[in-house]
Amino acid sequence: MCEVVKGKSLKQLQGSVVQAAIFEAIKQGNVEFGYEMFKANPVLVSLTGENGKTMLQFAIECRQEKVYFFFYRLTRIAPDLLVTIDQFSNTLLHAAASLSPIAQLNHIQGAALQMQRELQWFKEIENIVPPKILEVVNVTDGMTARDLFTKNHKELAKEGERSMKETATSCTVAGALIITIMFTAAFTVPGGNNGNTGLPFFLDKKLFKVFIVSDALSLFSSTTSVMTFLGVLTSRYAEADFLESLPKKMIIGLFTLFFSIATMMIAFVSTLFIMLGENSWIVIPIILLASAPIVSFAWMQFPLLVEIFISTYGAGIFAKKGKPLVFSDFI
Template identity: 25%
Template sequence: MDAGLYRAAREGNIEDLIQNKDHLESQLTPTNNTVLHVAAQFGHIQCVMEVLNTCPSMYRMVNSGGDTALHIAAREGQSTILRALVEYANALDEELEDGVGTAKDMLRMANAVGDTALHEAVRNHHPVAVQLLTREDPEFCHPANCVEETPLYLAAERGYVGLVFVILETCSAPAYGGPGCRTALHSAVIHNHEGSFGSLQGCTKKLLDWKGGLAREADLQAWTPLHYAAQFGHLSRVRELLNTDKSVGYLTDKDDKKTALHLAASRGHVDVMQELISHCPDCWEIVDGRGRNILHLAVKNHKKRAIKFILQDFSLSSLINQKDIDGNTPLHLLAASDCYAPLLVNHPKVDRMAFNKESLTPLDMVYSDGYTGLLWDSTKRSLINAGAVLGQRDVARSDNDELATKEKYHLHDKVLPAEIRRAANTNLIVAALIATATFSAGFTIPGGYNSSNGRDQGMATLTRKAAFKAFVVTDALALISSIAAACSYSVVARDSDRIVLLKHDTIGYLLLIFAMGAMVLAFVTGFYAVLADSSGLAVTLCIMGCFPFLINHFFQRKVW
């Protein structure tokens, strides 16, 4: 395109456009944009009208991407240009062969990737443009583009609830599909922005009010919107879907035959599980494609809150000993994993002597699967303490399994003690440092000693203060605990039995944590004793002294 002509279209210089009006159609940019495209992009309405009056056919010309000037204006949100283009098209008297008007034909034109002007307006969130385009052609369904996106789906996916409302209230029968056979309702449920964009809650409700059957429509995996709501733990979405159609709580997917309740149990979303069961009180009876119930899935995925919820609900007690297609009860799955759930092991209704199809009890599973480590030992110990025994149905195979298990553990029995000793050596240094620091603090006490002659000579000057007494006690506790931890770690250094190592390493760790806490308290109380007259500073130090406990509590909860 001529540089002067392009500059005139970009800057809205009508005079230069008029001077070059004889060859406007032949002037194109590298991407085949016409002068009308450029003027529409930059929002120069007078230039647009001048070009249309000069070259009436230019409104239908497309660039290399298949975009008309209407696409460009919709993408940029130039609502004035959109209105002018539509009015101009309506003013033309010509009719296409199929009887569709010129304006509607322009509105329905798709570019190279199948986007109409409404796609562009929705994607770039231009509400005025969306209102104009939908009101001009309300009967059009606005179908999907080349990647199966409809304008309604895009609006729901991006959380543009206002645009969803406009499309639903203006168009008589808009298309609502998306990629993977998902619907706009799938998208609204998946992209739940309730925390940041509370309006999306209205989006889901609006879609359900518009077409309640969307709640039952499934995607390529046969997942309904309720499946996704349960998977992601969107409680509000679950409630809205169930209030519309309770039967969706019984629908299963294509591959694993899982209901929404199965997914909620697998993810540990207890609040969603409660909502599903309250609306569909018998949906917990459904098993998945492998014959597993919700307790199986909660155990398999180590969801302890879900396990606790199921075990505490008396109406769900029949799930405790139910077997899957392999004959495994939830306790079998617990024994074969590294999940530690004593609540299930010690439940009064659990069958600890149940056999699966391989004639194995849960305790047999503990030995046969070869798990090791603290959780393995804890699970084995809790099963034995609860009364679980070996099945002994196939003694010959049991002997072979025992031999194989010993071979598995042979290397582990060498590796694990070495790892424990390395960790113990580090903790032993920490214990020694705490002992040294607290020992020194015991003789360099806060406030010093009384140097005046008399019977109090050599006594601590702050002896009568409560904070000083607390300092002495906590400092002594820190010293004693650190020395005890060092003694426990010394056993780790010389013993070779794995169980003994684990036991003493755990004891040493707990003593070390206690010593650290006591040392912090000694620090706080010692400073408080000498800063009692400055209450603000003393209280500030006390508050700061609580930070290590809060941080440790936070990380301990994360770990466990």
């Protein structure tokens, strides 16, 4: 195919099977095919698809970041790519305002993170287009890209709000239970108190100090978790909140809840050691059982916590855009 397109004019290639093949490659995220074709005939860069849509617009609509990176690097050779408008006055930003294909969204866990990824795409394109593009109104909807984004993502935002509130409600209940337990445990210490002094009998034991410290840490972290999740429940859930504010609260809430569960189990185990003695055969099996809640929480919730953290504070999918291409890259 590269041999066939050499020397062909844009008019000859427009509407041909070559055009269809390149746009299909963009849809599938196959950037290598496009690169080889453009090397064979650089005029292919100017091919347009349905309704005059450019390949860069199509790559953004399909949310194919590898193809987008390639065209972003190409903008040094062809800066007009950033200001192209199709037959319906849709800009690159209007393409970013469309809803991602279902296949792309399904790779992301939860509606809230899906909404965050959509906002990241929109912000990325907003940063690279000239300011005059921001207020362009398209013909089909009569909207700017920002208004179109709000319209297209209305249902996804609602689903993200619902899922975050469900998670926050469940975690708030768990955190409140831990607060109740650890607050009570602080005043019913193992071994009881001396009737004359009011001090605990095992005050000088190292394990008792471990119990007190872990009990306090569990109480404070679970209280922090509950307050954070209450903040999630009472948030306004504006579009911008999904980008960083809400994920940050979820990270803090999930981490402090996990920490409170872990320290609660440490307090429980140290109490057993104090009451039953270190040599009791029953202590070791109970310690192993006590680790089950920690492991189960880590298994079920830690992947979500890690994904939220990477998505919010990681390098992101746009960190590998690379340097702009020059003419020598096509020689």
